[in-house]
Amino acid sequence: MPALLARRPWVAVLVVYLLSRVLSTGLLGSLFALATSQGWSFASDRADPTFFTFSGSWDASFYKTIAEQGYPTTLPKDDDGYVQSNPWAFLPVFPGIVKAIVAVTGLPFYTAGVLVATVFGFGAALMLYRLLALRVPRERALFAVAVFCVGPMGYLLQCAYAESAFLFFFFTALWCLMTRRYLLLIPFAVVAAFTRPGMLAFALTLGVHLVVRWRESRIRGGRLPVRDTLQIVFAGAVVTVAGLAWPWVATGVTGERDAYLDTELSWWVGYVGHQAFRPLTPWFTMAATWLSWPGVLLVLLALAAGAFWLTRRSTRELGHEIVGFTTSYWLYLVAVFLPQQSLFRLMMPVAPLLGSRLFSETRRRRVVVLVVAVVLQAVALIPLWFIGYP
Template sequence: MTSVAGATRASRAGVGRVLTGPRSAWTAPLVIWAASRMLSTALLAAVYLLATANGWTFASHRQDPSFFTFSGSWDASFYRAIAEHGYPGTLPTDDAGHVQPNAWAFLPVFPAVVRVVMTLTGASFWVAGVVVASIAGAVACVLLYRLVLAVGSPRRARWATVLFAFAPTGFLLQVAYAESLLLALLFGALLALVRRRYWWIAPLGIVAAFTKPGVLALALALAVHLVVRWVEAQRSGRSVEVFPWRERVVIVVSGLVVAAAGLAWPVVASTVTGRPDAYLETELSWWVGFVGRQHFAPLTPWFTMASTWLGPLGVVLVLAVLAGAVWFWTRRGVRALGTDVLAFTASYGLYLVAVFLPQQSLPRLLMPMAPLLGSDPFVGTRRRAVTWSVVGVCLQPVAIVLLWFLGYP
């Protein structure tokens, strides 16, 4: 009995060293990531086996059904087409000449990386895509941990990473989507911003801009950072000493470069296809099933979706959501994360409201806001953190069934 108790104490001490020791900035998030992958893999495998045994219809590649092809459902089919064949030179259209959904809605970095892995290993897209996404998910967990640690505490960093990895959408960190790669790049760039290592932001932002849309939020966060530092330097009475001109120049250059990269893909699409509206019309083609054919105007998609399905009540609901978001970002426990995290997450939220039509993929698109998980509303107390963790674990199988079978996530 004594030996068992001693072994238990030693085991707890070992776990403690991993989570709180001198190397915990690496070990803690990797342990959290590994544990979350065991859960997500088990849930995905269980659903896959259940669906296969009962002949359920789902979106994965069925010519060679396997766990990896199941993990390459929905958008992954477009990434596969890009990795294996590139982008179409002509946009597909229906009989009326309307652009149909096509690969130009998906950016090239993730399929390019997967293609390299396929070439080096001989693996199929399905296997290589899961491997790349899983490794990127591990990097995203490490960088999120370090980001929250930089603006908070080790306890907040651990719990924020747990909530992120075990979230209802946590399974997307290992499927053949570009999400985990984008998150790793964004968290890395935001960490560089918090630590004032400005030269890292532009290269990370450029790669992120060609991984998934949304990097314009990073450019706006840089602008906010510049203004805040400028004002603080002026108030100090030692402007140049507190905020050297070389840092100001780097911030401005990085912001302009990231903004240009964020706007570049529509130009690439129009150049290759010969249609100036190639990218916009491709994106709008996904709206048809929800709101019919629409002309795009910034800041209107949420109102369009809500009014189409709920009428005037939908508009009121959107206004209430926006008011709630403003209230959330102005809470003291959230503001404690610092200007940089607030500027990025609020800018990203503004981006979603400005250009995105809210539907079932909204939970996935909210994942770049994960740094907010280090704030008081989520991890202010142990009970609160544990409660949110349990909610995430319980909702993940629900999310897998709803998103992986009933609608693309």
């Protein structure tokens, strides 16, 4: 593998990815066969239970609705006038790509969705390797990719979900930022912004990058080139607009000012009841609702642990772009997201942290990390398939 990694790193990444797909497919298939033979109920029921519809469970049904029917012009509401769950919570890039594949091949939606997600999963793994290889030795970068692919959420790289597509576009945009290709990152970041929410954090990362480059230039006794300054500011402005655009689109189509926000809040009802949205409060609201004051203390401890991790030397060695995005993204999640089982899925964009030597400093540690990652993926499938989907 070291010789192959030196000559053709993309082949080494492909080998790792294919092996991880064998693992994930084996786990998914075994659990599906067992559940089917025993007549167990899935968290997301399917009228036609096959392995591909099984791999297209959870919110993938909304992507199917978008691909086949588009977005509703009228929001569904309950008897009290509250907006109910509907497709406006999901962005159009992934269902649009799958719809095109269905039109060309004639495949069922879920089959095409699994194939599209699996291909993008390899693209995400490759770009994760490429951006980490800019900061850490190749072997460590490849190990990080392996942990990413076999870890607890690794099976999502082949399920009919937008995750792998988002990660490919985002990792590519982050690689462009790290190599100072500021204009090239724009199309990837914009497409990512219409694939899954979260790119406002990347816009903030561009601001952090600008400040760091300006400071480094001053320390060296020089000045940041005007061209670079303008390109960073322009890219940041475009990404910000893209990150804010979807709520405007939802409002324009439905005619309701808070169409997107009310749709997102409809998923909160089962956890905390009907709530008005207040930034930076969802985690505390969830904790207080279920655990009272010990829950609030737990949130504060989690935030302190995150801050400690980001300030460790082993983390800072990854570069300010990765640390800056992770900080921005965690702030984004704390500001707008109600923490529940989907939190583990939404943490996948911070996978570059796996490049830290903390996970791979010794051979024994690498073995332990890989074994734990595989075991956690097997364990994660059970509650997410049968209790609550991510």
